[in-house]
Amino acid sequence: xxxxxxxxxxxxxxxxxxxxxxxxxxxxxxxxxxxxxxxxxxxxxxxxxxxxxxxxxxxxxxxxxxxxxxxxxxxxxxxxxxxxxxxxxxxxxxxxxxxxxxxxxxxxxxxxxxxxxxxxxxxxxxxxxxxxxxxxxxxxxxxxxxxxxxxxxxxxxxxxxxxxxxxxxxxxxxxxxxxxxxxxxxxxxxxxxxxxxxxxxxxxxxxxxxxxxxxxxxxxxxxxxxxxxxxxxxxxxxxxxxxxxxxxxxxxxxxxxxxxxxxxxxxxxxxxxxxxxxxxxxxxxxxxxxxxxxxxxxxxxxxxxxxxxxxxxxxxx
Numbered sequence: 001x002x003x004x005x006x007x008x009x010x011x012x013x014x015x016x017x018x019x020x021x022x023x024x025x026x027x028x029x030x031x032x033x034x035x036x037x038x039x040x041x042x043x044x045x046x047x048x049x050x051x052x053x054x055x056x057x058x059x060x061x062x063x064x065x066x067x068x069x070x071x072x073x074x075x076x077x078x079x080x081x082x083x084x085x086x087x088x089x090x091x092x093x094x095x096x097x098x099x100x101x102x103x104x105x106x107x108x109x110x111x112x113x114x115x116x117x118x119x120x121x122x123x124x125x126x127x128x129x130x131x132x133x134x135x136x137x138x139x140x141x142x143x144x145x146x147x148x149x150x151x152x153x154x155x156x157x158x159x160x161x162x163x164x165x166x167x168x169x170x171x172x173x174x175x176x177x178x179x180x181x182x183x184x185x186x187x188x189x190x191x192x193x194x195x196x197x198x199x200x201x202x203x204x205x206x207x208x209x210x211x212x213x214x215x216x217x218x219x220x221x222x223x224x225x226x227x228x229x230x231x232x233x234x235x236x237x238x239x240x241x242x243x244x245x246x247x248x249x250x251x252x253x254x255x256x257x258x259x260x261x262x263x264x265x266x267x268x269x270x271x272x273x274x275x276x277x278x279x280x281x282x283x284x285x286x287x288x289x290x291x292x293x294x295x296x297x298x299x300x301x302x303x304x305x306x307x308x309x310x311x312x313x314x315x316x317x
Contacts (some may be wrong), residue, residue: 004234006299008232010098011155018298024175027051030272030276030280033272033275033276034268037266037268037269037271037272038264038268038269039136040046040302040303041131041264041268043137043151043264043265043268044261046131046134046256046260046264047257047260047261047264048260049127049262049266050124050127050128050256050263051253051256051257051259051260052130052253052256053123053127054124054256054260055125055249055252055256057121057122057123057124057232058121058124059252060117060121061121061154062077062081062158063120063162064117064119065117065154065158066078066158066207069158069162072166073162073166074230075163075165076161076162076163076165076166076169077158077161077162077165078165079165079168079169080162080164080165080168081161082159083168083225084225084228085225085228085232085252086254102249115127118151118154121150121154122147122150122151125151125153125154126144126146126148126150127265128153128196128200129141129146129149129150129199129200131200131263131264131267132196132197132201132267133200133201135264135267135268135271136201136205136267136271137271137299137300137301137302138202138204138205138297138299139297139298139300141202141204146202146203149199149200149202152199153196153199153200154197156192156195157192158186159191163188164185164188164267167181167184167185168181182275185222186218186219186222187218188218189214189217189218189219189222190211190214190215190217190218190219190223191214191218192214192218193213193217193218193221193263194207194210194211194213194214194215195207195208195214196214196215197214197267197270198210198219198263203293204290204292204293204297205291205293205296205297206288206291206292208286208288209274209284209285209286209288209291210270211286212273212274212283212284212286213266213267213269213270213271213273214270216244216266216269216270217262217263217266217267217270220262220265220266221259221262221263224258224259224262225259228258232251232255235251235254236248236251239251272284273285274291274312
């Protein structure tokens with residue numbers, strides 16, 4: 001028999017009241033709003049979708065486009081890829097093998113094949129653009145401008161990879177060189193992701209307001225790349241022993257899934273910072289009174305939030 005309401009312990013009532021009060025305070029914080037927005041975009045599902053499209057479209061694009069680049073630029077792109085993936089040894093030799101056959105790739109691809117590869121890669125850039133639009137609650141942009149922005153982003157991405165690889169080779173492996181490169185890589189990554197967000201949002205949000213998002217994404221992706229150097233080689237070796245070459249592909253998808261989680265979560269945090277009240281919001285907006293450019297379409301309303309229980313990337317009503 002359950003105890004009646006009149007026989008409940010005063011301590012139990014006080015504990016429940018304190019818990020309810022504490023939850024109410026937590027729900028009024030910026031951290032809770034960030035978590036709500038992360039759940040709103042279903043970050044796990046969206047991250048896995050981004051990773052899959054990156055693997056089947058963006059990776060092949062990088063390999064094909066690099067085959068048409070001069071040798072020093074191709075080597076710089078390769079250096080950036082292997083360091084960001086955290087691979088070395090036998091796994092690194094496999095990636096180098098894909099780039100080493102550049103002449104065969106050029107013969108097999110041709111100009112129209114290269115053009116089709118770029119068009120096919122638009123599936124990834126489209127998914128990336130939709131993610132940022134969803135996170136920032138922005139209305140969709142025109143498809144023509146989206147494809148143009150996607151092509152520009154692909155060129156910018158490959159140029160960024162070549163630049164990072166070239167700077168790494170130029171500075172060398174001395175302690176001073178590594179420290180200088182780390183600082184430049186962090187600044188470059190922050191600007192790259194700020195520009196990525198700017199293009200994805202159709203240039204409707206001021207670039208200045210996107211710098212915090214770029215900084216968060218840059219820090220998270222670089223930290224993830226450094227951590228990958230510890231576990232990625234073992235992951236590739238283990239998967240190859242179990243599944244053969246298919247296992248290496250699974251390891252790449254695993255890495256891409258992690259980097260995609262960084263992109264989605266940092267985008268959600270950055271978007272929420274621009275709407276936060278007080279000093280936090282002023283920092284997130286970089287002092288701007290309005291983050292949208294003049295004439296931009298208004299932001300879509302936030303979804304109605306009811307009482308719900310969060311479950312890793314989705315919500316249970």
